[in-house]
Amino acid sequence: MALAVAKERNASVVAGATTGNAGSSMACLAASMGMRCVVFVPESAPPAKIAQLLVFGAKVIAVRGTYDQAFDLCAEVCARRGWFNRNTGSNPFTREGKKTCSFEIWEQLGREAPDWVAVSCGDGNILSGLWKGFYDLAAMGLISRRPKLLCAQSDASDAVARTVQHVRDIGQVDWMRVQVARVRATTCADSISVDEPRDGLAAVRAVIESGGAAVTASDADILAAIPELARGAGVFCEPAAAAGWAAVKKAAPLGLIHPEERVVVVLTGHGLKDISSARKVAGEPLVIDASLDAALAATEP
């Protein structure tokens, strides 16, 4: 969506801050359109994500700082240079792109909405996009009720979850007055490591208006969810993605999700994008000499 708008506006350069996932899509699509692409990443972004950006031809600027600092620098550079700024949460068109995920879920479930959609939350843009998508489906009369949204965060990057709790505590419904919490994010799930969620208010509102919930999981629980998903569902995903499943596992025993409800977990990034996290929980290979004796010893029943 964002790239289509950039093209419509004859942008010479499209830029964005990302830890790598939105960036690789942007770089790939920009290459296909012959448009220059500049990506600001925090220097700590996983090497695989940086490699992917470079392979697609993006100019990659690795900022010695946080995602939030990369975000602000990107916005300022775009303003000075007249570039098209795709930053998540400030560019309104990314949400229009994200909402198509709702259409896909609806289509793949045989034109029905599930009871819950669980997804990890960093900037909040996927949640706000999902909400908009289901809102549109309901407005078109294609679904009779919208799903509840489960916001999954790490307890080491929980700005949206904190704000959901705060709004519920005070019963605040004047959305113009709600302030999204700021945190100091330290989660290993890089894609959702966000101090200041740029689409946070819309995400909080989506969770509450859907009758959903926000749940945090520890980084240890998030990492443990990676092999569980791989072995149980056949999908190898990155930590941020696994947070969605970790949150479902926490929400169910709390009674938030009922046994008969249908839950879709959106997995938001491939495991090969961050193998160092995967290796922390996946075990190690057994290294042997190239001899039959060694091979038989290694495979002793």
Add this chain to the structure above:
Amino acid sequence: MALAVAKERNASVVAGATTGNAGSSMACLAASMGMRCVVFVPESAPPAKIAQLLVFGAKVIAVRGTYDQAFDLCAEVCARRGWFNRNTGSNPFTREGKKTCSFEIWEQLGREAPDWVAVSCGDGNILSGLWKGFYDLAAMGLISRRPKLLCAQSDASDAVARTVQHVRDIGQVDWMRVQVARVRATTCADSISVDEPRDGLAAVRAVIESGGAAVTASDADILAAIPELARGAGVFCEPAAAAGWAAVKKAAPLGLIHPEERVVVVLTGHGLKDISSARKVAGEPLVIDASLDAALAATEP
């Protein structure tokens, strides 16, 4: 296919030697079936591939040696332990699986065969599988002519290409007498680094009987093909996969492929499986301090 047969035979353990691609499919599917999976890899297999195997729950045995040594050890261990051996080229069912690639190409081209299918070649099993698939389509009357097969190898792992040349040189057509060359493979394209292609004879025959060709490219050309494919076709692939495109670029000026012919290049592995190779040709990020001055300097037109 192989896993379905293993299940039919009530195998307790499925094992195979692989540099990682066949292995990750095997591990993923074995997990879904509750079957134990043991994978023998050369110790030099890329870390991402080993991580993927482990995440899917395979027991990974990293052999201090070549793929060929891992292959032989796997076969011997399977024979001793009564395990189901999925080794490419010795298990006949992998070819039956690979041939479905031909059906997909035919289907996606609107139920037509292309003029050429280009694909990288290690053990030769993809080539022999593609050939069998198109053979079956022709036998069923669904295509009137089979495509020519372009075997793509690194010049640092060229056993099949050498043998194709040898057979053409001597005009040998008694397939029972053809010996596949052995080489000392050193290519950086790990998935096609094979001293002794285990399905090599069938691959040589597929190339010759299809009226195709075998072309080698240097590792430098193979690596250069990675960003070309990413930027030109939107697909980030590993070196072995890129060899297919590198071979097409060599075959065209030789007159092997004509301008009006339709060529399908099969890309056989994702780029995130080997980012160190990608980084050799993709450039480097520009690392800056988190300041506007640094960001403006880095984005000077």
